[in-house]
Amino acid sequence: MARASDNALADAIRFLAIDAITRAGEGHQGVPLGMADIATALYTRHLRFDAGDPAWPDRDRVVLSNGHGSMLLYALLHLTGVERMGIEQVSSFRDFGSRCEGHPERDVASGIEVTTGPLGQGIANAMGMAVAEAWLNARYGDAVCNHHTYAFVGDGCLQEGVGQEMISLAGHLRLGKLVLLWDDNRITDDGSTELSISEDVAQRCRVAGWHVVEVDGHDIEAVSEAIAQAKADARPSLLACRTVIARGIARLQGQRGGHSGRLFPEDAQAARDLLDWPHAPFEVPAPVLAAWREAGARHRGERAAWRQRVDALPVERRAEFDRLVSGGLPDGWRDVLARYKRDAPVREPLASGIFISGEINDALVDVLPERLVGCADLEAPTNHKRRLAAFTAADRTGAYIHCGVREHVMGAMANGMAAHGGVVPLAVTYLAFSDYERPAMRMAALMGLPVRFVFSHDSIGIGKNGPTHQPVEILASLRAMPGMLVLRPADAVEAAECWEIALAHRNGPSTLVFARQALPHVRRFHTDANLSARGAYVLQEAAGGERQVTLLATGSEVALALAARELLQAGGTPTAVVSMPSWELFEAQGPDYRAAVLGAPGGVRVACEAAVRFGWDRWIGERGGFVGMKGFGASGPADVLYRHFGITAEAIAGEATRLLAPRH
Amino acid sequence: MARASDNALADAIRFLAIDAITRAGEGHQGVPLGMADIATALYTRHLRFDAGDPAWPDRDRVVLSNGHGSMLLYALLHLTGVERMGIEQVSSFRDFGSRCEGHPERDVASGIEVTTGPLGQGIANAMGMAVAEAWLNARYGDAVCNHHTYAFVGDGCLQEGVGQEMISLAGHLRLGKLVLLWDDNRITDDGSTELSISEDVAQRCRVAGWHVVEVDGHDIEAVSEAIAQAKADARPSLLACRTVIARGIARLQGQRGGHSGRLFPEDAQAARDLLDWPHAPFEVPAPVLAAWREAGARHRGERAAWRQRVDALPVERRAEFDRLVSGGLPDGWRDVLARYKRDAPVREPLASGIFISGEINDALVDVLPERLVGCADLEAPTNHKRRLAAFTAADRTGAYIHCGVREHVMGAMANGMAAHGGVVPLAVTYLAFSDYERPAMRMAALMGLPVRFVFSHDSIGIGKNGPTHQPVEILASLRAMPGMLVLRPADAVEAAECWEIALAHRNGPSTLVFARQALPHVRRFHTDANLSARGAYVLQEAAGGERQVTLLATGSEVALALAARELLQAGGTPTAVVSMPSWELFEAQGPDYRAAVLGAPGGVRVACEAAVRFGWDRWIGERGGFVGMKGFGASGPADVLYRHFGITAEAIAGEATRLLAPRH
CATH class of the missing domain: 3.40.50.970 (Thiamin diphosphate (ThDP)-binding fold, Pyr/PP domains)
Structure with a gap:
């Protein structure tokens, strides 16, 4: 031939x-x-x-x-x-x-x-x-x-x-x-x-x-x-x-x-x-x-020779390499998060959401060295470098990549890193800039790649930098994306739980969304169970009678819902608060669990999120109450903005009261 | 001093x-x-x-x-x-x-x-x-x-x-x-x-x-x-x-x-x-x-001398310049669309959605010469150049800008054109690529700039190019954006109406979304009124008794809803079809109109859109029926994909029947 x-x-x-x-x-x-x-x-x-x-x-x-x-x-x-x-x-x-x-x-x-x-x-x-x-x-x-x-x-x-x-x-x-x-x-x-x-x-x-x-x-x-x-x-x-x-x-x-x-x-x-x-x-x-x-x-x-060389590695190095290549997680990784979760609810002063994520990131460095963090020129305000050296032209051992003001390539290179295998990429920036990265996020979702997209500055809570930097529609736009797991923890405990969920989630990307402002402790009781893993859960049940009102909230607004519950309970209305860090995970629960969390069909439901209502009707019904944003934000101090846009405990309680009143 | x-x-x-x-x-x-x-x-x-x-x-x-x-x-x-x-x-x-x-x-x-x-x-x-x-x-x-x-x-x-x-x-x-x-x-x-x-x-x-x-x-x-x-x-x-x-x-x-x-x-x-x-x-x-x-x-x-020079222009040129600078529309512009609308419902063979938009674009060239069309290297498949010359380094009189494969700058430069005034920018590409342009679209919405973002290839209807090119979540993500008017016409008549709405909408951007595939005539009756302007309207009322089922659909799926209505009516179920080209415009209607369109509170509602359900609960309620996509699409002929994903008249009718059955 x-x-x-x-x-x-x-x-x-x-x-x-x-x-x-x-x-x-x-x-x-x-x-x-x-x-x-x-x-x-x-x-x-x-x-x-x-x-x-x-x-x-x-x-x-x-x-x-x-x-x-x-x-x-x-x-x-x-x-x-x-x-x-x-x-x-x-x-x-x-x-x-x-x-x-x-x-x-x-x-x-x-x-x-x-x-x-x-x-x-x-x-x-x-x-x-x-x-x-x-x-x-x-x-x-x-x-x-x-x-x-x-x-x-x-x-x-x-x-x-x-x-x-x-x-x-x-x-x-x-x-x-x-x-x-x-x-x-x-x-x-x-x-x-x-x-x-x-x-x-x-x-x-x-x-x-x-x-x-x-x-x-x-x-x-x-x-x-x-x-x-x-x-x-x-x-x-x-x-x-x-x-x-x-x-x-x-x-x-x-x-x-x-x-x-x-x-x-x-x-x-x-x-x-x-x-x-x-x-x-x-x-x-x-x-x-x-x-x-x-x-x-x-x-x-x-290829055969390569396998022999790998097999000849010292046992621990070989085990680590095999683990990295398989995308496996090591013994003990959950312990790091469990420890953080246990210690978090009592610490003072309160930390900002993104600072909490940075601390968790620090805690994971030793146990998960393969996590490579890319960030688009926001090292200081997003806080994920502290224990990491830079990956540079001269030093490839660093695990932090200064991506410059280039969000899009940051996300797309993270996809490539995940597709390559052996490393666990994170991509960090402000939530308002996620739109720049979005085409890459969509590809991660389509490919089912385990990239963790981490965002800070998740609402009007950023304050004076104004509406360009205040996401209001972006949570909805990410929740709408198939295959994207969106997590918005309410405090340090939920943050640890959400990080556990995200790291364990290996057949698709996760989006972790954190506030810039301090997150008060809302999970005041300890449980080993990861409550966030069911997407939503009853954080505080109604007292003094059968539940009449269910308040749903995510992230920084869970604290407002708790305060609103106090007002309603004080007025004699048995009210439960549901924390809802992940819609996708909640959607995946069985109907009984979902019904138990959301309350009886005829009950009053009010959701609160410092974002637009779009999508919330799924959980509150078309006649449900919503306290949040109707449009873009504004420039001013965060507390002033929350009041200006009517995102307050009083507004939540007022909305519930309005809906409780017999309709004419 | x-x-x-x-x-x-x-x-x-x-x-x-x-x-x-x-x-x-x-x-x-x-x-x-x-x-x-x-x-x-x-x-x-x-x-x-x-x-x-x-x-x-x-x-x-x-x-x-x-x-x-x-x-x-x-x-x-x-x-x-x-x-x-x-x-x-x-x-x-x-x-x-x-x-x-x-x-x-x-x-x-x-x-x-x-x-x-x-x-x-x-x-x-x-x-x-x-x-x-x-x-x-x-x-x-x-x-x-x-x-x-x-x-x-x-x-x-x-x-x-x-x-x-x-x-x-x-x-x-x-x-x-x-x-x-x-x-x-x-x-x-x-x-x-x-x-x-x-x-x-x-x-x-x-x-x-x-x-x-x-x-x-x-x-x-x-x-x-x-x-x-x-x-x-x-x-x-x-x-x-x-x-x-x-x-x-x-x-x-x-x-x-x-x-x-x-x-x-x-x-x-x-x-x-x-x-x-x-x-x-x-x-x-x-x-x-x-x-x-x-x-x-x-x-x-x-500045005073400039005003004198403008005042000294020949009357018609001066009037045109003043009109352009004020952003006004000329006499007769609606007539062009009315004519198109009148002639459209009978023409054969059927045209693709984006071809229809291209024809409307052609028809508007003479009456609105200030429309400058940018397109990101998709001239042939998006069809908006035909009567326009290129704007080039050598010739500034052209009104079509070959932007290259650069969607983001296309959108952002359109914003700048609108902000400058005197011109009316359009930005054209496939809907799947709108994510590349999205940060600019957000800025248009935030600034309230009258940019018209035109998209083709709006669903799995594109067929064999596969899921990368098939939007499923993008309609939801755009509807979630405050200040963005999203329009998805069902046929040539609605296309003319939606273009009329978009051109008249001057205090914010519009997104016009068109199918790649042919759009059957669904508006088979003529009325001078712009029915799309209310966002949703009863395209075909229930017959033979009080309405039991309301089918809601947009764009290419309205034809499926009409076919499903035939099946349900044949089975004795009085069924109405609502075409819903714009959620934002419908949201802005009064409660009576909305209630009349959506049907009685207890009635069965089923929506159909070749996209995800996200957001639809607003219109169908949390217990409403939905026929659409649950995740990303696939590569294959469009008709095969519609059947594979269960987006058919039979599925819509089946969903309505299921919901009509007494609950156990």
Whole structure:
């Protein structure tokens, strides 16, 4: 059997893409046809991976940041021999149920590292992977962790703000094992890139401290040489690969329509004629397939050797490494939180919500060293660095990343860190700025990644900085997001419980929301049970008769509900207070528990939250009472604002009284 | 009276800031103390403005993008003599009710062009202002519109992704009248900028096609000369002003604490000693105040001359200009929509939602030429360019801006365009990408700016592109935002009505959400009244008896509700269908109307929307039925997905039947 040429290997990618996209009736051929040669150079000569074990912890990572070009990745996974990417998957591209979905969706067993599609996210994920690798490398050495992260990237990813943030921060951190393969095809959906960009992208990256190689993206030898240079350089590398979009489809190549213009069977046939590819649709000739399978197995021996090196680690180090890679939690981690919870209810003076979270963070440093904290230039007011050293270009052992004023890449790199595994990322900023991070939070939710998004300054309680910095709608917007666990603790005890919940929650992201202002103790009794884990619970039951009123509150407003209860009880109205740190967890409880917490169907319910009502009708009913915000906040001292907006114990009691009165 | 020195003018800014921040007990002195000299150069020698008429349409615009440094702006407005910025405002800085709020809040009558605080927004707003100016200049000439836009900017704004997008796009568009005054103080909240950035920012801007001048930010002459150079250059200009943060406070200047470390009376006194400023707090010596007031009045004559030039325009041009500047709508604009609405219900084949919006856009071009459409590299699939030429570096008459893959700056520049006035901005992309734009949308809502955010691809109806591109939670997240009017029309008739509502809605932003898939005709009867304007209305009443079931739906799901009604009516259940294009408008109706639409309290209500339930309990009650999404979508053909997720007429009818059954 004659050895297949490199060009034939690349064309095998092209024709799988052409056939799959033609059959599906839609897709984006521009990327797989334009980047087939680049991918061939990477996968056959450099990429450290084993198609037999796509989850090998020390594999090179590959991100398809231009996720619309998904057929490039599917073709590579199929050709190299990933079992779950058989031809039946490729030939059902974009059908419901196919693993070859419109955009790649994270499935490590199939070789898909992250879900991509919204542009810019992927390269920021890749950066996070490189950070995780660097930290693990510093901790365990080259023998255990030493791999590269590659990302295929198009013009769009580099135009997006999150991509620009990534370029700036990755250059600053000198993530030398990060390599971007840029599909420099000068075409976007609208047409020529000249419509929307004039800058020299390569030069922009050089300014940010990147190593840039400009290369013909259809010259496999040259690309391979460029990758070798990238691997040898201590800076992150951009390979600016000049390509022709949709190369191989004469009617479309180099054109705007090459991006995603519909392919017809005639196009597929014309490409076969042009590229001398006489094979049937979805048929890969044996020598070509053999060469690809060989590429997929090149590192099988290295993988075995790596396992031996890991096994040879001292017992404790090996156990720790295995734990980190599996995402497991160590013995004793809950004890740290239990201790904090036990001591918290009596301490004075009261601490601010975010300070409490910072203290918990401090307490966890020794038991969970793998937690890497990123923060967007708010170290002092968010208080999560105190016991951590900085992760820098010069020192990879630090666990605190100064992200600069770049919330979006902070969140997206946290996703990449979680996707990489071995580290537990936290991303910290003010809640008002979560909107900047939100596209990344959505991706974490969609992928089910265990990222902990931590926010401070969660309401008008921040006071004088005014409405730009006062979230009022953001709790609702995060609660609306599927797969996002939102936690808003009321005091230090609930904070410890919520941190326990968040750390134990491993199949999706958590959002932890803290007040800037001091949180009074509301949990004045001790129980070992994690009451927050049921989402809502009766903090104080009605007294002196059957419950007539149920007050529901979260976070800093629970104290107001307790005060309102005093007023109502004093007036002879048996009133219960429900603390509700997490709607999602409460929603997941059985109907009996929920009914017991919410009170009898006819009873009066009033919710209080320093935020908008939106969503609360779920718990209070459409006729329930609500004390909170009706619009944006204002600039002034926090106590003045609470009074101005009518968020007071008196208002809560008044609302309950109004609803108790017989209706006319 | 001796003429005050420039240094004294700058120090007047410094001491107003020091006194106000010391009194308030918090604030950010870094910016006003560091940029006082730069501001003095700008305001006394270059800025075209009249403190007697802060709203003069042809004034230079000034944006404080580093909005935390708000005292810089308040001091300037007070010193130059803006009436609404009397000393009582400055001396109540950060008190509740003061116009000198923690961060500047848009109030043109007081000289505050835009609300700022979340970093990066301001410079993107400034870019939008420069676009508006360029378009108006091209239409009316230098005599009527010819002014600059300046923005004060700190490191944070330039680190943010939206700032980077702005640098790239403004350079591409060669917005020569845009000048950034960069407070290059090498300090952010975390400390030295070396913690988070290594790149040469000036060089990064040069790469993007900017004119950069590096200058000592405390040398008023040099800054003035640099501004003169900037005004003479055809490119956008960055003045990289090397400054010392908090200059004047010996204990803090040049330090991390200079940013916002608390100021005490001793600091204020020490500064007085250091800078030889023997005046009492909030006292501005007469010669200094006189010089500032003179600066505030320098262009009074030019303003009068400008008014004469405008008055001398041909009648029609003058009327149009006045209309544009006032934000008014012309005679006849509603007729265009009425015509579309009348013709729409019968046309075949059916058009996709976004295609319908594109057609309406086309129809409005002649009557509303001031509508400028920005789109983030989705021209073809969103269909809003067809009759518009591109706005480019070479041609400012075009009304379509190719924003590149940069949603965030698209939204933020639209805000700036609306804030500038004279143009009516639209920002167009897919709904799934609205999260990228969301921080700007929030600012539009907070400022009450009439920006129209247009989205396509609004649900799983997009099909095979999969869950990354399928919004499920985004409608809820936008409905949760105060001040945001969300409109999701069900067919071409409602689309015309919703466009009418959005264009008439002038004191806040609107979000218009369209399906990618074809929208069947659901409004099969004609009425001149805009039924969508009440937010929800009975599209089809129950027949054959008193209404037992109310089905509520929006957008593409209204057709499903109508089909479900057929099933229920056939089974003998009198069923009404309510179309609900806008929750906010419905919420604003009186209780009687709402009750009439929603049906009797005991009646069964079922809502259907291809999105999550979150928020719907407001309209269906906590026991209401809901047919929609429970989580993220999937990749597959749209019809398969609707069936897979159980969003069908049968499911709606089944849910109603279930709820009609007597409860056990």
